[in-house]
Amino acid sequence: MLSVATAPSAQAQTAAASGSTEPAAIEEVVVTGSRIVRDGYETPTALTIISEDEIQATAPTNVADFVNQIPSVVGSSTPANSNTSASSGRAGLNVLNLRSFGASRTLVLLDGKRSAGSALDGAVDINTFPQGLVKGVEIVTGGASAAYGSDAVSGVVNFILDDDLTGIRGSIVAGETTYGDDRRWKFNLAGGKEFAGGRGHAVFDVEITDREGIYGVPREWNNDGWYIMNNPAYVAGNGEPERLLMNNIGLSNAAPGGIITNTDLRGIYFGQNGTVNQFAYGETRDPWMIGGDWEMVQVNDRQSLHADEERRGFFGKVRYELTDNVEAFAQASWNQHASLGYIGIQFNQANIPIESDNAFIPESVRTQLNDLGITQFRLGSSNAGLPVRKSDNQRESTRLLVGLEGNFEAFGRPVTWDAYMQHGETNTDEMLRDITNNARLAAAQDAVFHPVTNEIVCRSSIADPGNGCIPLNRLGLGVADPAAVAAVIGNPLRNQTFTQKVAAANFRFDVFDTWTAPVSVATGIEYREEEASGSVAEEFQSGWFVGNFKPTFGKYDVTEAYVETVVPVLEGLDVNGAVRATDYSTSGNVTTWKLGVTYSPIDDLRFRATRSRDIRAPNLQELFEGGGSRTNTLIDPFNANTSIQFTEIRTGNIALTPEEADTWGIGAVFQPTFLPGFGLSVDYYEITLEGAIGSVDAQTIVNRCFEGLQQYCAAISRDNSTGVNLISQISVSPFNFAVREARGIDYEASYRISLADFAGGLDGDLTLRALATNYLENYENNGIDTPTDSAGQNNEGGPPDWLYRLVATYQDGPVTLNLIGRGISDGVYDNSFVECTSGCPESTIDNRTINSNHIDGAFYIDFSMAYAFEMAGSESEAFLSITNLGNRDPAIVANGPGGSAYGNISTNQTLYDILGRNFNLGLRFRF
Structure with missing residues (x-):
């Protein structure tokens, strides 16, 4: 030696x-x-x-x-x-x-x-x-x-x-x-x-x-739900810490088989074979909660430990x-x-639109939607019905x-x-294997009863019967048609x-x-x-x-x-x-x-x-990177610190x-x-x-823009199509x-x-x-x-x-x-x-x-x-x-x-x- x-x-x-x-x-x-x-x-x-x-x-x-x-x-x-x-x-x-x-x-x-x-x-x-x-x-x-x-x-x-x-x-x-x-x-x-x-x-x-x-991740140390979240009890000046480092924490706006995240039906989640259940919320500050059904929403074991x-x-x-x-x-x-x-599963945090005439909605839920006059709700899902993404x-x-x-x-x-x-x-x-195509997924999940045959079809297939869309049920575990899943995923290369x-x-x-x-x-x-x-x-x-x-x-x-x-x-x-x-x-x-x-x-x-x-x-990447993009999540201070998904674009x-x-x-x-x-x-x-x-990472860009630093705001694009000024894209x-x-x-x-x-x-x-x-x-x-x-x-x-x-x-x-x-x-x-x-x-x-x-x-x-x-x-x-x-x-x-x-x-x-x-x-x- x-x-x-x-x-x-x-x-x-x-x-x-x-x-x-x-x-x-x-x-x-x-x-x-x-x-x-x-x-x-x-x-x-x-x-x-x-x-x-x-x-x-x-x-x-x-x-x-x-x-x-x-x-x-x-x-x-x-x-x-x-x-x-x-x-x-x-x-x-x-x-x-x-x-x-x-x-x-x-x-x-x-x-x-x-x-x-x-x-x-x-x-x-x-x-x-x-x-x-x-x-x-x-x-x-x-x-x-x-x-x-x-x-x-x-x-x-x-x-x-x-x-x-x-x-x-x-x-x-x-x-x-x-x-x-x-x-x-x-x-x-x-x-x-x-x-x-x-x-x-x-x-x-x-x-x-x-x-x-x-x-x-087959190791017990990964199973206790340790996260840092924004404190539900925090109000500026009340002496509480703004953030909490604790265990028994889970997401409040996504579940394996989907959970309704808005309207009066918030908290209904869909279990095995599409069963309808009520989610037990803990102390909540979206997208996190302490306690409640935190174990059910744990999904940090879908990576490779090696x-x-x-x-x-x-x-x-x-x-x-x-x-x-x-x-x-x-x-x-x-x-x-x-x-x-x-490399983990796909997360959709409260951003899946489900129309009230969706053919896969259980009857008990459909009745409540009709009684309340609700025409659409938002679903949050950790997509247990989709395959784990792979590199x-x-x-x-x-x-x-x-x-x-x-x-x-x-x-x-x-x-x-x-x-x-x-x-x-x-x-x-x-x-990247088993990645969802956004347009195909949106069309497949929008499933309705055909007005003539009464069979379940994609809404887009009514006007275009040969478009190849296969209806996909995202409301529950074990309910997705394997053919429908295969039709919405691909392997970008x-x-x-x-x-x-x-x-x-x-x-x-x-x-x-x-x-x-x-x-x-x-x-x-x-x-x-x-x-x-x-x-x-x-x-x-x-x-x-x-x-x-x-x-x-x-x-x-x-x-x-x-x-x-x-x-x-x-x-x-x-x-x-x-x-x-x-x-x-x-x-x-x-x-x-x-x-x-x-x-x-x-x-x-x-x-x-x-x-x-x-x-x-x-280096070559810093000089010439062509503009690849990915879907990511951040906390949006412009919209009450809600968790949103956006597209991150990286260029040289x-x-x-x-x-x-x-x-x-x-x-x-x-x-x-x-x-x-x-x-x-x-x-x-x-x-x-x-x-x-x-x-500068995307979260910092948004935070600094929120503070009034305009040089950061130039990197942010917004989508007003829904009437809400949501962040849709950030350039890094x-x-x-x-x-x-x-x-x-x-x-x-x-x-x-x-x-x-x-x-x-x-x-x-x-x-x-x-x-x-x-x-x-x-x-x-x-x-x-x-x-x-x-x-x-x-x-x-x-x-x-x-x-x-x-x-x-x-x-x-x-x-x-x-x-x-x-x-x-x-x-x-x-x-x-x-x-x-x-x-x-x-x-x-x-x-x-x-x-x-x-x-x-x-x-x-x-x-x-x-x-x-x-x-x-x-x-x-x-x-x-x-x-x-x-x-x-x-x-x-x-x-x-x-x-x-x-x-x-x-x-x-x-x-x-x-x-x-x-x-x-x-x-x-x-x-």
């Missing part, structure tokens, strides 16, 4: 971790965060290194599952939490996020090179990396745009491959949860061999993974020495990924790369160089292609010698082209409840040149500087730079500091300019010679991002509107000792490692709204105050035992909330009052063990890993009061362990 978060050469790191007092043999390496190759150089930028042994100890289904446990990585997209990202195309992806600063501001590399995105926003899916060849991961937790280009605002994650592998190695692993679900298996085979008398070397990796996933996955992948690389000084290399990869998951995504990614590398002498000094060309392409089939082309050349050399060490320089140039294209059948572009896909077409290119240098000033004092000039075809020129210093007053102690200017250019903005970030990093590394094997690092970071690209698009700031402190400590040195008679080695991040600030100011700080918010809004990971590894001969503790600090829902239960101050849009603002933290224990042996001439290792050993439930994180809270799982799927105790059993082999 590797120890402190410093960045000397890999061998120096290993020596520090092992506690060896002998100097390590140093070889030339390129350290992530710097282009300089220099023996013993230690970068001023903090670096966390993950070894292959650490990854294998937990036997993750995907290496991203391990990386997401590192405290500096938080807020990442995974197949568990991205399942409902249906319209964005993100469902099923593994996308990393450093500092909770946005995945688009984290640069992900494979052997120091970019990969094509797997979604329109350029997100790189870790599923496409050759898992069996990953020998380590380097995480640079600081700005690195001057060295590596756009997107490295919060840092770089570099996956390093073992392209020197010789022989064959592989693994077979299978697992499931303690509940017997989410069964999965994975097979991996990798190999390498020299050829042509040692001048050539080839490696390959093949992987097959299948994961059943979990359809629904999407099912199938992955197939191949990777190959060949190197060949053309001469003693020039080597050619080529690599190719192909990956296919398919995921299918529930079915398939992606195929290819990546081809050819290049040369070598060395020569210039002016008596060695120069190393490399040049390559790369083509990456991702083709996606993004399908979008095909997209994302293409990336890269050509680059890099040179590294020493310029001259100082009295302590040579001055080193790295320089290079890169051209990159990003393009998106797609197709959507016209029938799927509009008229659907969700999945109104629009094709996106767009392209930009960027040309960059950089130079980086390391100048040894004094013994123990190095200065590192870099500058990069970048020209974007969409937004022009921008310059990034970095200045860093390392200083070791004594061998045991090193200080480091960096200051950098970093950028992120707008070609006028966007690059974000610019100023980053500070200050830290210290302590490796005492009097305690061999021990290392400690502490690093403070501060990022200030100007012109941050973002968009990105712009450079915000300042974002992030501050925090990273801690890392490690210690390795031979137990025989500690106490005679003991065998084996013990390695301890601790990683922690204290998130001090995650601030945003868009210049209009009150600035917010989301650090310490354990909901989806921000990182917790603390994340930490503690590891103890014991190894004695063939036996390895590993114990891991993963911790999350307690948090809140919103730092702006004012917690009170009585005598509350005035509740405002910037400081809402709430009865409870607390979210529990968590501490999980993982355990693994491995036993090495020989089998059939191969080096083999059997292993068992158990995550969440105590089967601890996730903290309850309630959703609401607006949006689609009613359908969301009662926790933060990004932050907490949602599956429970998990087992993986497997075998590794090598020969």
